[in-house]
Amino acid sequence: MKFTLNKDKGLWKKIIKCTIAYEIGTIIVLIPQVSQNIGAVPYLVTLGTLFFNPSSTAGNEISEMCLNVMMLVPACIWVGIISYICTIYNSHIESSALYSNGAGIIAAIAFFISVFITAYLRLKYPRLFIPSLQGFIVPFFGLTKGIYSTEFNIMSILGIFYPVLIGGSIALVVNLAIWPETAAKVSETALGSAITSIYRVLEFIDVGILKECEVSFSDLTASKKLRQIIQTLDDDISKMQASRREAKYEIVISYYCPTWYKSLAKTLEGLSKNLYGFSLAVEREGQVISYQSQTQSEPNKPEQRTPRIDKHDQVITKRQTTDIIALATTNKVHGTKSRIEYKLISRLQSSVQPEIKTFVQICTAIILCICHRLQDNDAIPKQDTTNHVCSHHHSHQHDLTEAMQSLNQAKIILQKEYEERRAEPQEDHFLIYTVLFSLSQFGEKLIELERQAEGLISKRQSYGRFPRLFFPRVNFKKWIREAGENAKGERNPAERVIFEQHLDESRRRESRQSDSDEENRCGSVEKRISSESDWTNFDDQETTPLQNAPGSHVWNKWLHSFSEWVGTDPVRYAMKFTVTMELLALMAWLPITGVNELYNSNHGQWALLSAMVVFNFTVGSTALQCMFRVLATVTGAVAGYICILASNRNERPYALALLALVFQIPMWYTLLATKYPRIGFISLLTMAVINSTNYSDNVYQESLFAPVWKRSVTAFLAILVVLLVDQILWPVWARKMVRKNLSDLLIDTGIQFSKVVSLVCQENTQSYRYKATLIDAEYHTKALKRQHHLTCQMLTLAEMEPRITKASFPIATYRAILQHEQQILYWIEHLLVTQAYISKDVRRQIMYPMNAYRKELAASVHLYLFTLACSLRTKSALPASLPSAEISRKILQQRQAILWHENYDEIIQAEGSGVSYRASIDVEESNKRKEERSAENQIYWQTYAAGSVEVIVEQEAMGVLVAELMGQHVFKAATRDWIE
Structure with missing residues (x-):
């Protein structure tokens, strides 16, 4: 694992904010008067600063806390009702001769239902991913501890609820007080980066592709570099779209409403697409020019297919270059040389290169001026990317018209070449027309971008000089079904893929349904107002394949719907997850005397927490995360043990706080800046658990090292159960x-x-x-x-x-x-x-x-x-x-x-x-x-x-x-x- 230090200032600002919030949560837990009144699990305060850490925008933290409450309240109500039923059952065992372990059975069934529903919602609604983690904690602790008691204590449930919110509130205050970051700011920064990337692509095309001293597009190295620059542009466009979607879901303070940027972002995406098409045509044209140069130098060489070497150095067949050899052998015919030159794509490309270069230069200047105009009106942040100066109040309409005329002149030049020779269109020439078409589309999009930028600025001017408060206006169901972009390392790649795949399948089903409804409506109207027989033709009727033919009975349809539901990803994931958790918590409900006390006295819930964060959708990803879990658990446990040794349990709290501050910085860096965020996340979580458990009063009469090895052993046992269940139940x-x-x-x-x-x-x-x-x-x-x-x-x-x-x-x-x-x-x-x-x-x-x-x-x-x-x-x-x-x-x-x-x-x-x-x-x-x-x-x-x-x-x-x-x-x- 190669480690390199990231020099991004924005990243280190996030690390500093996260460190401060985590440290405040740690110090609060160290205060005896506070820790005694913040629930049964004090370290949940510190975990709250971890789950809702200030690395994301303030609006995202607020929304996550609201969703957290939405998941916690039903879980607390359910667990509270079941716990109360268990206490009533326990109080009537002797008088009514009831089964002695009935409370364990009730708790086990309720545990299964609670965990299954939460896991199902976790995958079905991606926005509930982090809140669902809190929803799991309630049954983990509430239905495995105190279920055989005859007295009901509501604080045993609420003690899991409010400490996490306290930690989240601390993180939110830190986020607002130190370098506050809003979704609007992130969106505007991403928009500015996308515009700057387009400028860099145009600049490279002007300097690196349209070379005056060489044949156009013949430099294949430059073509590959152009593709790399456009790949960077595509990444910036993706970040821009993601940040813009997030901004419209949050309460933002800005000069511009996030929804105002939608048309601008769509146009920038179109510009990127046209540049991508231009790069493909340029790269292929360079390959054809190189091949034609070789063929022209060897006119009697037999005709063969054109080889192409891609980036993996693989020889790939290509179309035949037609008629070049045949014309070269008829050199006695008058005018053959000009016809051969017409056949060569380099000849035509050179004839229109000045017009293309003029167009690119004008577009480069215009995109730079648009960027400066948006910066001066606070639509995007100022960037020191260029040193060019642009007249801010200059209208570019004349320049854009001139650029489009330059392209039209290039088209006319090619047209005259065609008319003079009365030749049939050639395959290689299609690429030149593709270049011109891509640039024409780019010019039209640029005109649209100029108009939209002016419209955006005029909206700000109509609302005054000062920033305004904009509230989200989106459908709640649609919002929770969107995957959040502010995943701070808690979500692993497998879950992101499955989330997005599930969303894509949902979109397909909804689209097919809406298309079907629209088709039915429009089809009926079409039959009434049109004489066309398109939709009454038997050949146009869709038929259902026999293997998918529906059953004729009601129970057939019900079973078909049920089997489809069971086969969906959320159901299978929830079932595997629930079975795993049920097995790990089995000791809490076994009808064996003393097993429940043994489970709770040795932190049996830690196994549930371990499995919760390593259980993934695919077998390979789960195994990899289990490996990360072991490494991270050991790292966090050792760090926590060193902190406790330095403080000698609770004698020197300042030493514990100081060492926690030192240890958490590399952990936050691992979480926010590396490809292994889970290692940092689990390390921070484990260190908080070890510090809090050892620092508080020694309820379980444990040594300082006992929580360390218990934490490691429970994690290892949880990993074994997870791997076993993952291999048996629907392995993916x-x-x-x-x-x-x-x-x-x-x-x-x-x-x-x-x-x-x-x-x-x-x-x-x-x-x-x-x-x-x-x-x-x-x-x-x-x-x-x-x-x-x-x-x-x-x-x-x-x-x-x-x-x-x-x-x-x-x-x-x-x-x-x-x-x-x-x-x-x-x-x-x-x-x-x-x-x-x-x-x-x-x-x-x-x-x-x-x-x-x-x-x-x-x-x-x-x-x-x-x-x-x-x-x-x-x-x-x-x-x-x-x-x-x-x-x-x-x-x-x-x-x-x-x-x-x-x-x-x-x-x-x-x-x-x-x-x-x-x-x-x-x-x-x-x-x-x-x-x-x-x-x-x-x-x-x-x-x-x-x-x-x-x-x-x-x-x-x-x-x-x-x-x-x-x-x-x-x-x-x-x-x-x-x-x-």
Whole structure:
């Protein structure tokens, strides 16, 4: 474990605040007059400063304390009622000849119910994660201690309730008094970082990519560096969105309401997406330019597929570069040299590079000016990231118009190149149009960002010069179902993944239900007002697979619903957790004389607390957390023992307080600044328990070292029970979940590709069929991104799991597959966006006649991904020959290019007829409009075509990696080149 000291000032401010709060809680417990009146478990005050520590925002602490009360009150009421019933039962045992251990049975059943419900809510509602820990403590102590008493003491229950709130209040006061941090401030800082990251990307494109002394995009090293910078931008965008969501759920004091930033954040996300598409096109264009340079230098070399080396140095097949060799051999034909130059992508890229560079430079200056404008109006904090000066009151509308005109000029240059040669569109040229399209979309988003920034500033000016208090206005049920972003180390990666996966499944079910209701309503209206027969066609009716056909009886449906509920993650997690806790607390209820006293006299509840913090969803993560638990328990116990030795139990409290202050600083650092937060968290928790238990009056007549070894032994025994139950009841391995989730993701990706491709097959974009498909595709675009994100998180868990009989888990290969999947998802979304720009005439004359070929292409892509998915799901080898979609795509592309070439003049005339109908427009202006319109048609058509090319390239690269993972059947008849 490599240890490096973090120099972040913000981090050390949080550590100082947490240390002060924890120290205050420790000192309060050391005061005899106070500790005697703060409940049966005094160290819960210190634990309150740990659970609600000041490392997060003040609003988050307040909300967590409110949720804590919401979880504690029902638990206290339930435990209080059961305890009272137990005392009544015990008082009537002799007079009524009742079973002597009846109270133990009652307490055990009530314990099971309480823990199960709390654990179920813990996973079902992620916002209740930390409050549920407090909810567990109430039955842990309340239903295992004093259950055989004949007198009921309500303070034994309330003594677990209010000490934690006292500790939380201390942490809140410290947070408000020392370097107060609000959600609004965090959100505004994240927004400023995102804008600055966009500026840095544009600056690198201007300096590192668009080099004047070299061929554009030929530097592959610069392209990879651009991807890395954009990855940093994506991280900043994710932090911005997360902090903005948190801010709208809190009470904030700011100049701006957190909800006002929503449109601004969405636009920044769009800018990041366009830059990502630009980087993909640039990287691929550089590879093509390098290959074409080699091919041009060796014109008689036989035609071959283009190799591509990705970041893992794997050779991946790519599309054929067509016609270059054939043209090079016909050098006797007049004008061949210019045609060859036209075929080379470097020739076209160089012709439009000045216009692209001008556009990027103007955008760089504008984004910097927007940043300064927001800083001066307190919308984002000031940052010393740049030394540039911008005129704050300058309107950028003229500059943005000039930038867009520069791009339009680049499009016209390419259009003239095309018209002069009357050539058919080439695959490699699609990348240039993709670059121009991405930049055009970026320019439009930048115009929108400028308008939204001015609107945001005007809102602040209309409300006055001083900050205001903004209250959250959100649905409570929706809020508790969102995973909190301020997890301060208490939540482990496995639980975060499962939480988000459960939320994603809930969103899918709700979306399917709402889509179904909307479809029913809209379908009935459509039948009344439209003569289309789309929705009455038998082929369009969905059928239920026979294996999923519902039963015909009521009890069938009830059992089906119950089995589905039992199969959900929250239920299985709650059941495993409850069984574990029931086994660990079994000594408290066994009908054996003296066992209950033995359990309570030796801190048997500590085993429950240990299991509570190590029990995870996956087997591997649980084992890893158990290891961390042992290490952290020993560390915290030793630190607490040293503190007690120095203070000689309760003779020198100042020595104990001083050493606790010294020891907790590295523990807080481990919690807040390392990849192992659980070690710091458990160490702090254990040290507080040891200090408080040993310092108070020696109720159990223990030696100073007794709580230390008892704490360690109970933790070890709890770990054994946890590992045993986790292996027996529904064991979940992260490796299996990775393969399952990745398999589902690939299948859903193939379906999404087919769905998106079907949109361009429809001539009428105003039909209900088109609109319904478009809405569904847009929704699943977001769903697939979430699915990809969850799979990446689960892959991190798989790396932690031990593999006893095999080599280390091939995480690098899986990451490469997910990287290709991410790029496939981008290109599918690219198809979805660009198809909307294709005109009606182009659809009718170019797209619609090729629907049969496009259907074959979609089927081939889907089948390819389905084959990969089945191999991953079943761990079986791939077939010797995969059903590549390259041939289907080439046939479609060639026939479509021919149609475009034949109908080009007619399309241009149809598109230009709408421009020159006004007499007020002169001939020159009319021709200019036609020229621009023609260039726009070219960019939309060719950048759409690039999407299909890149999807197939990426999926074939993915197939190579899956073959490495799962193997591939090989036999000579399929692999040998019989022609040679």
